[in-house]
Amino acid sequence: MNEELIPFITKLKTKDFPFEDNEEIKTIFKEIRELKQIFVNKDDQNGAKDCWIVETIINNRIRYENAWISLTQRKYEKAWRELVFCEKWFEYLLPHFNYMDEDYSDLFLDEIEERTKTLMSLFPYYLFFSPSYVIKKLVCSICNEEINPFNRCDHKLREIYNGEICFRIIEEIKEINHLALTRFPRWKLRYFKPDNVNFNYDILSILIDRSENSMDGWNVIADKLGLSHENFKHFQPDHYCPCGSFKSYKECCMKNDSVYINAYRIDTNSKRNNNHFISMRFRQIKVEEEEKIQHGSSVIVDPEAFYFD
Ligand SMILES: [Zn+2]
Ligand SMILES: [Zn+2]
Structure with missing residues (x-):
């Protein structure tokens, strides 16, 4: 890393980097562009490339923060766009430097990349x-x-x-x-939405509500949630099993002590609202099993992130 860019990186590592303040961020970009021009004039390709790296890191961090802000405002489509671009630009950025290098440590680039992918996986867009x-x-x-x-x-x-x-x-x-x-386009910008489908963003909204900020230590883990058969009394033995296996209930979970449903466990550092399970596929079920809940974590059921009306 060219030493003239170190101040920008150092600033980026601080908590008060202006991810939202437009004037301040404009000045930072202007300074980097001027520096880049000096390197280009000297034909210092490495210096110019370092400018591009720092510019791109800042831009992507802004995209990630913007996505988070949009999520807090329940503007899911806007958040999705930011995340799509964030993921893409990480793809362009990461081959150009070793982000485990000391210069780039504490920028949490690997963490932000990971969180971008995790957030995207919680959206109900599949096709x-x-x-x-x-x-x-x-x-x-x-x-x-x-x-x-x-x-x-x-x-x-x-x-x-x-x-x-x-x-x-x-x-x-x-x-x-x-x-x-x-499922795997070059750009995930135009998602498919059948007319009779309502997208369900519950997991995202719950995650957002429970996290203090975009970098709060939240974590989303794929999990199984065991629900008692009491919850499924209206299912006949020859119905499809409520676990979503597409086997009959009697040949699947009815043999077991509980119905095991695919779920996401959301862990956050926040102490807020951490006392309920939410079922998405089986909206009629409201499970409140306090003893299963640990501090700061909860289970969200999500066999299908969108449901048909
Ligand atoms: Zn060319
Ligand atoms: Zn089952």
């Missing part, structure tokens, strides 16, 4: 639209030269040149071939 198209004109973001089977510039995709990342820019699309519906 995404992914368009496939015939490209008429593709150019390199660094040199602006056209890329096609007969012409290729020397810039490597996602490498950093003069402190900027190299992308391919689609300048013209000839036609859209098809629209795929997939």
